[in-house]
Amino acid sequence: MSEYILQTKGLSKIFGGLVALDKIDMEIEKGRISAIIGPNGAGKTTLFNLIAGVYSATSGEILFQGMRVNSMPAHRRASIGVARTFQHALLFGNMTVLENVMTGQHPRSQYGFLEAAFRLPKSYREERKISLEAIKYLNLVGLGMDKDKEALSLPLGRQKLLAIARALATEPKLLLLDEPGAGLTTLEKRALSDLIRRIIDMGITVLLVEHDMPLVMGLAEKIIVLDSGQKIAEGDANQIQKDERVIAVYLGEEVEG
Amino acid sequence: MFGFVKNKWIYFLVGALLAVMVLIPFDWFMGKYNTLLIFIGLNTMVTVGLCLLMGYTGQVSLGQAAYYGIGAYISAILSKTYGVNPWLAMLIAAIVTGAFAYGIGYLIFRLKGNYLAMATLGLGLIIWILFRQLSEITGGPDGMGGIPYLSIGGFGFYTTFKRYYLVWFFCLALLLISQNIVRSRTGRALRAIHGSEDAAESIGINVAQFKVKIFALSAVFASIAGSLFVHHLRFVSPQPFGFLASVKLVVMAVIGGLASIWGAIFGAATTNILSDELLLGFGELDTIVYGLILMLVMIFMPQGLFVKLKEIIVQWRSKTTQKV
Numbered sequence: 041m042s043e044y045i046l047q048t049k050g051l052s053k054i055f056g057g058l059v060a061l062d063k064i065d066m067e068i069e070k071g072r073i074s075a076i077i078g079p080n081g082a083g084k085t086t087l088f089n090l091i092a093g094v095y096s097a098t099s100g101e102i103l104f105q106g107m108r109v110n111s112m113p114a115h116r117r118a119s120i121g122v123a124r125t126f127q128h129a130l131l132f133g134n135m136t137v138l139e140n141v142m143t144g145q146h147p148r149s150q151y152g153f154l155e156a157a158f159r160l161p162k163s164y165r166e167e168r169k170i171s172l173e174a175i176k177y178l179n180l181v182g183l184g185m186d187k188d189k190e191a192l193s194l195p196l197g198r199q200k201l202l203a204i205a206r207a208l209a210t211e212p213k214l215l216l217l218d219e220p221g222a223g224l225t226t227l228e229k230r231a232l233s234d235l236i237r238r239i240i241d242m243g244i245t246v247l248l249v250e251h252d253m254p255l256v257m258g259l260a261e262k263i264i265v266l267d268s269g270q271k272i273a274e275g276d277a278n279q280i281q282k283d284e285r286v287i288a289v290y291l292g293e294e295v296e297g
Numbered sequence: 298m299f300g301f302v303k304n305k306w307i308y309f310l311v312g313a314l315l316a317v318m319v320l321i322p323f324d325w326f327m328g329k330y331n332t333l334l335i336f337i338g339l340n341t342m343v344t345v346g347l348c349l350l351m352g353y354t355g356q357v358s359l360g361q362a363a364y365y366g367i368g369a370y371i372s373a374i375l376s377k378t379y380g381v382n383p384w385l386a387m388l389i390a391a392i393v394t395g396a397f398a399y400g401i402g403y404l405i406f407r408l409k410g411n412y413l414a415m416a417t418l419g420l421g422l423i424i425w426i427l428f429r430q431l432s433e434i435t436g437g438p439d440g441m442g443g444i445p446y447l448s449i450g451g452f453g454f455y456t457t458f459k460r461y462y463l464v465w466f467f468c469l470a471l472l473l474i475s476q477n478i479v480r481s482r483t484g485r486a487l488r489a490i491h492g493s494e495d496a497a498e499s500i501g502i503n504v505a506q507f508k509v510k511i512f513a514l515s516a517v518f519a520s521i522a523g524s525l526f527v528h529h530l531r532f533v534s535p536q537p538f539g540f541l542a543s544v545k546l547v548v549m550a551v552i553g554g555l556a557s558i559w560g561a562i563f564g565a566a567t568t569n570i571l572s573d574e575l576l577l578g579f580g581e582l583d584t585i586v587y588g589l590i591l592m593l594v595m596i597f598m599p600q601g602l603f604v605k606l607k608e609i610i611v612q613w614r615s616k617t618t619q620k621v
Contacts, residue, residue: 092499118501126499132492134556135485143485147501153510156481157474163481170482210500 044103045070045214045245046091051100053086060086062269063100068214068262073236073246075256077280078266079289084249085127087266088218091247092124093117104214119147123212127219129203131191137202138187141174144209148173177205181235197228204235208244215239217248221255233259257281322461331457333573335529338464340565342522344549345475345558346515351547352555353479354511355491356406357414360421361519361546366428366538367394368520370435373533377444378434384447387524391517398516402509421543428535440534447528460529467525468562471518476558487511541584545572548587551594554601563603 046068053061061083068074076084089095091102093114102109109117132140149170155163178184181201186194191202200220207215217236221229229252236246236259250256256263257277265273265286273283280286321327321334343365350356371390375381381389405416429438447454447463454460478484486507489497494504527533545568553564568587576583598605 094495094498113503114498115501115503118499124499126496130493130496132489132496134488134492139485139488143489143497143502144500146482146486146489149482151482153478153483153514156478156483159477166482206496206500 043070044068045105046247047101047103047106048087048091049101049103051087051090051102052098053083053090053095054098059269061090064266064271066264066271066274068245068247070245071240071243072261073240073248073259074262074264075260076247076249076264076266077251077253077256081268082266083269084266085218086269088124088216088249092122092216115147118210118212121211121213122216123207123210123214124216125200125203125207125218125220127222129196129199131199131202131206133190133192135191136187137183137189137191137194138171138174138178140191140202141177141205141209142170144177144206145170145173146210148209148211174205174209177208180208180238181205182231197224200224201232201235204239208239212244214245214247217246217250219250220248221250221252229255318465322458328458331461333569335457335461335464336573337562337566337569338461338468339522339526339529340546340549340569341468341561342471342525343519343546344553344565345472345561346518347546347550348553348555348558348561349475349478349487350511350515351550352557353484353491354487354508356508356512357410357417358512358515358543359414359418359540359547360424360543361417361515362538362540362542363421363424364394364398364516364519365523365526365542365546366424366535367397367516368523369527369533369538370428370523371520372524373441373444373527374434376528377441383445383524383528387447387521387528390524391520394520394523395513395517399509399513402512406505406508406512418540418543422540425535425539428538436534438535440532440536442532444527444531444533446531447525454528457529464525464529467521471521472558472561479558483507544584545587548591551591552602554604557601557604557607560601560603564601567602 044067046066048064048066051061051064051066052059064087076087078084086095090097093109093112093116097110104117104120104122107120109120112120132143135143149166151160151163151166154160175184175187178187181204183194183198183202183205186198191199194202200223204215204217204220220232220236224232233255236248239246248256248260261276263275263277263280264271265280265283267289272289273280273286275283322331327334343361347358347361350358368387368390371393372383372386375386375389376383401420405413405420408416428435432438435441454463479487486497486502489500489502490504490507498504526537549564549568550561551564552567553560553562571586572583576586579586594602
């Protein structure tokens with residue numbers, strides 16, 4: 041119905057007396073890369089958590105594909121196509137690399153306790169599909185060779201790729217990436233940019249929160265700037281870089297030269 | 298057990314183990330230990346449920362003996378007082394206990410960590426007190442006897458020899474079911490919850506629901522064991538279902554390795570042999586020994602004694618094969 045995959049209208053979140061987000065209106069276009077930036081404490085992660093369903097909004101609306109999802113729990117949002125990663129990869133440390141991604145197929149498979157307990161045919165059928173899909177996503181992020189390793193034995197950069205593969209395995213329409221570049225080397229960041237472009241080519245919309253300015257400027261077609269819980273600017277990289285309020289509160293201090 | 302050495306020897310090993318298990322209860326072999334082995338089997342069933350809940354899903358239960366007791370009492374009361382067929386009674390017990398745990402789980406799994414431990418502990422105590430106080434139907438602290446044996450058609454499980462097979466049939470069935478669950482979509486979801494609840498939720502796993510379901514399943518396992526328990530002893534009293542019993546079950550799970558299905562047998566066996574054979578003269582002091590074991594295992598081999606031994610064997614094997 042709308043070209044926007046995600047919209048927020050007057051979205052606010054108040055923790056105790058602290059206004060973390062103040063009436064945010066935002067539209068995310070389908071099939072594009074958008075980014076949310078802002079100094080520490082601007083409310084970026086809060087906004088992310090509201091979209092993913094970790095917190096519920098104090099007021100305002102969140103529309104996913106035109107549908108109001110305000111009170112939908114996080115796991116339901118994952119099953120209708122909102123996937124996310126975390127600042128810290130939050131991998132399942134008690135599993136292998138492959139199992140981590142297989143777990144991501146959870147909302148795209150059905151069989152439960154009974155089929156599992158008695159190994160009914162449905163469990164075999166789905167398991168085969170789950171592992172094939174998982175390997176597909178591992179290859180996509182370049183971790184195919186590491187599939188049998190313990191997830192936490194990977195170096196940080198690869199852990200973050202694994203987290204992306206796990207999120208992709210839920211077959212999302214919208215992928216939220218929380219600081220995907222943090223802690224990565226320059227080379228790894230370049231690979232990450234390539235990966236994000238390939239994800240867009242798969243027809244998945246990407247929304248990222250990121251501190252790394254060059255990464256955001258190089259990738260995002262639309263940038264939303266938050267400061268102290270308020271949206272102060274939005275536009276493409278050029279517009280943002282010229283915006284005086286943005287320069288004043290943010291770029292001026294952090295990205296000099 | 299089936300997973301860690303993947304070659305044809307495993308079939309030989311499993312076959313040999315099964316043969317030994319079949320031969321054990323004969324008098325010329327280990328017949329005099331049948332009663333002990335029956336209790337090891339019963340405890341293994343409860344312990345493996347606890348492993349699914351604690352080791353795989355990462356949720357604590359300090360009141361598991363209560364569900365063992367509920368199964369036992371429902372079976373006893375239905376089959377003795379109301380003359381219900383013992384098998385039907387066992388099924389009803391499992392369903393009622395599972396439904397009860399589901400309802401309770403729905404309420405208490407909002408809690409985490411120590412609070413959850415306290416809630417399960419408190420609930421276990423309440424149920425234990427009910428067993429004692431509802432003397433009109435439970436027989437009170439003195440218990441009730443005269444519970445019928447189980448039988449299939451004309452074949453009754455009248456001797457410990459026969460009941461050994463009955464109990465271990467159920468025990469192995471539950472172990473296999475548990476292993477199948479662990480290695481499935483459901484098992485991954487449970488382990489994901491243990492790994493990170495936020496991450497699990499973010500990939501579409503209904504964390505609250507899975508916790509409640511696995512809690513109910515562990516209660517069903519305990520209930521089946523409880524039913525077999527009363528049809529073995531033909532007597533039931535509150536004594537084996539108190540707080541210390543719950544702690545002992547945790548010790549069994551910890552020794553076996555919380556995240557190890559087959560370790561449950563090892564944990565149950567070690568603890569039962571300790572309490573029924575080695576520590577018999579120590580009276581109440583055995584609690585101290587369990588406490589010590591629990592502490593030592595948690596400090597030095599948090600993955601469990603069984604898993605640790607398994608690792609040592611695997612290491613030793615790979616060393617010897619390298620030399621050759």
